[in-house]
Amino acid sequence: MSRMRRNWTPEEKAAIVLELLREESTLAEIAKKYDVSQQLISRWKAEFLSNMSAVFDKKNENIEKIQREHEDEKEHLIKKIGELTLDVDWLKKKQVQISQMKKKGR
CATH class of the missing domain: 1.10.10 (Arc Repressor Mutant, subunit A)
Incomplete structure (x- = not known):
């Protein structure tokens, strides 16, 4: 076994x-x-x-600095993705509202 x-x-x-x-x-x-x-x-x-x-080794400090920068950039990109998702959702909602208004106007 x-x-x-x-x-x-x-x-x-x-x-x-x-x-x-x-x-x-x-x-x-x-x-x-x-x-x-x-x-x-x-x-x-x-x-x-x-x-x-x-x-x-001083190079370790550089690695840690790069890791911190990477984390900061990652947080920024996650925030940006959230903002863009809200924008897309809002635009989809408005598109539906506009198409419904056009149907009522006919």
Whole structure:
């Protein structure tokens, strides 16, 4: 019987790797505690160590700035879509009213 593949959030992975880096428990103990293979935890640790300099990288600030700008633009576009939807609905309503007036005038 095969096991379902478990998806770990980045927060969970970080917590497990930090626990390993504290060296309060062995890799085997941590793997057993979280029911994760030792190889997978070792891979997470290697990935963490290779990417930890990114925390202090100024490029991350640029990424966050771009994300904020993207969110602002998204909010603006959602607002604009709402306005245009109201305009279209109003025009459809007026079109129906005008066509009814023309029918009565005949």
